[in-house]
Amino acid sequence: MGQTIASPLHLGLERLCAAPGGDGIIAAPGYPGIERIQARFRGDVFEPHRHDTYGLGLTLGGVQTFHYRGERRYSLPGRVIVLHPDELHDGGAATEEGLIYRMLYLEPSMLLGVTRLGLPFVDDPVVSDDRLAALLLEAFGALDGMLEELFVDDFLARLAPSLARHATQPTKPLGTIARHQVDVARDYLAAHATRVVRSEELERLTGLDRFALSRHFRAAFATSPHRFLLMRRLQMARTLIAEGSPLADAAAATGFSDQSHLTRHFKKTFGMAPGAWASMLGQGRGLRSAGFTT
Structure with a gap:
């Protein structure tokens, strides 16, 4: 289950995961409508919860597991995770080796600014798509760097059709929406x-x-x-x-x-409770200084 595929993308993921160990969350500088984090931990960390954003993730190391729409899901290194807004989910590591992943939280209004169609719904939350994974890696970039407006415009323009490609239900025009x-x-x-x-x-x-x-x-x-x-x-x-x-x-x-x-x-x-979040961020700052994001 922990096996990775030998492709340029996955070789890049292996380099990302080669930094010193330790649990923690690293939060990247914010951009209006976008949040980015990198997390490393063992066991079950996140209790059932829901966001009003898309959750777009990339598993870097270990096996990621979560409950979503009535099923337990698993994601291996190199797989993309797509969580639709307002869908209940939890999160944790499926094996004792722990888990490393990056997550981008995107406000739905940003996708609607790209297309006049409705929000794409990807029914299967674990997607095998190297092109989409590479696109997300571009957006994650160096976690201590700011996203630039021109980059975000291009990212959204490429992301919208990528998600639509995996949507199980055709998106509908927004003509009936005020x-x-x-x-x-x-x-x-x-x-x-x-x-x-x-x-x-x-x-x-x-x-x-x-x-x-x-x-x-x-x-x-x-x-x-x-x-x-x-x-x-x-x-x-x-x-x-x-x-x-x-x-x-x-x-x-x-x-x-x-x-x-x-x-x-x-x-x-x-x-998780805000105190636990603050503690994980504090550990994440230690990981950043140790070169965890390289």
């Missing part, structure tokens, strides 16, 4: 994420009643307006925690009533 209104609502929610946004505000802003807006918003972005708002708060909190903010301060700064409120939602969304 695209302008949901874009306006999304931008407003992102700009006011740290406070309570009422349905009446979005109704006045978009001209849609709350039920129609919710229906169109979910059709476009695979999540609800409330869930989108909550996820923006959690991503802000995660950034503050990564920068060393105490959990209580991060909760207060991002619109949560208290630390326990943040902890409850953080665990449901990211699969």
